[in-house]
Amino acid sequence: MASLITCPHCGQRPKEEFAIKGAALARPAPDAPQGEWYDYVFLRTNPRGRYEEYWHHVSGCRRWLVVTRDTASHAVEDCRDAAERAPT
Amino acid sequence: MRYSALSILRNGFARQLGWTSAWRFPKPKAHYDVIIVGGGGHGLATAHYLAKEHGITNVAVLEKGYIGSGNVGRNTTIIRSNYLLPGNNPFYELSLKLWEGLEQDLNFNAMVSQRGVINLFHTDAQRDAYIRRGNAMRLHGVDAELLDRAKVQSMMPFMDFDNARFPIKGGLMQRRGGTVRHDAVAWGYARAADKRGVDIIQDCEVTGIRRENGRVVGVDTSQGFIGCNKLGLAAAGNSSRVAEMADLKLPIESHVLQAFVSEGLKPFLDTVVVYGAGHFYISQSDKGGLVFGGDIDGYNSYAQRGNLAIVEHVAEAGIAMIPALSRVRYLRSWGGVMDMSMDGSPIIDRTPIDNLYLNAGWCYGGFKATPASGFCFAHLLARGEPHPTTTAMRLDRFERGYAIDERGYGPQPNLH
């Protein structure tokens, strides 16, 4: 994976400053059916290729980010603040 | 050909020209009773036990690369059955018992070495947790022994017992644990299965699962369509991708784990030691290299390589435990892609599709499971019902609220 990640707030920073949480999935509504919650919590598409995941800039601005990354080449395509993420 | 002392002598006098290939390289037939996707340890073991225990020999194992090219040839070779939970322990103990008789069963030297596995503890709380685990093991009839600091020190005086942050206060030992030559496991099972008529087809990537009326009828592969009555998936790190061919979404993420070998050293370490502080584990191979590893890299990956940050982290943990390691050079490192499940435990089960069966979610602990996984998956494929030791390892356990979470981390695969 790239050693430098471009945080939208802090600029280019070493990858080690970030903690990776995992799949950036849209959270179901609190009263969504059980099946939808089960899917959200436990099931993953786990693609080989383009993947969106939550990263936390722990040693920087401490913002949650959404990083778009390729799970086979590890190339990072995009990194933006989670708040700016278009609702899916 | 049966391997024996006599066969070595006889071939030694015949200029080693009498040895034959350990398995055939057959072309796929049009149809099999059972097809297994994935020629790793689990797929090959399944084929062996299908033939040996259930008399089902019209079986093909389809492997996209060559056998042993996946995790079975990439792991750090540790075997043990020191599990806490009732859903896991009897299964891993069955596996250890199968390891104990494996070489005779397969007529193959897999270098099974019961040199013992020690998990170190550094705090009173950690000691209590290990006492609990040891007691749970003994209640299941598994050997477990608590070692105090003096005992561990007499066995491995070179460790840093007075590390300011992680002093070593003792360890939980399973003497029957140890290591096994991993490639030999793939080769031994392949040879034994082949001998009973199983076709091991290498260089054959499964690209699609064909279904008719809700049942699997066969698979599309790089060598054409192959029909089957039953299909078993044992694709380890690629489980999600193969399952997707049948429109299944699994409770699994693929992650990369690295392993390392040092330059060869004189005999130094005669057991397997696991550091309780930094998830570092180490043993010494018969060639003299120290074999060690640590945490997974922590992000989804299908690349069989990891990051330098983990290389450094593992070295730091190793040196914290054994300061002398700072003088040792890394020789090689590599990565393997593993199917990390949502509770860190595996799945051996039927699927919503009638004749499709799943063996997946082995995380970084599936090597030790190889014999039992093959044994139980064969049982499931042959009889359609789970083996008694795998009744908890169900695909729908998360939905029902019956996760088998040894570490108690919840549905966070990169932490298991």
Ligand SMILES: Cc1cc2nc3c(=O)[nH]c(=O)nc-3n(C[C@H](O)[C@H](O)[C@H](O)COP(=O)(O)OP(=O)(O)OC[C@H]3O[C@@H](n4cnc5c(N)ncnc54)[C@H](O)[C@@H]3O)c2cc1C
């Ligand atoms: C670095 C590392 C260290 C480890 N250390 C240990 C350890 O010390 N102890 C322990 O118990 N476990 C350990 N493990 C875990 C263990 O290696 C795995 O859980 C286990 O090997 C997985 O089962 P397998 O042998 O069948 O997998 P694999 O050998 O990976 O077999 C799966 C096979 O499926 C094939 N395949 C995938 N997709 C397709 C397709 N579409 N068509 C055809 N074939 C396909 C792959 O090519 C592969 O050969 C470690 C793993 C790694 C990566």
Ligand SMILES: [Zn+2]
């Ligand atoms: Zn930042």
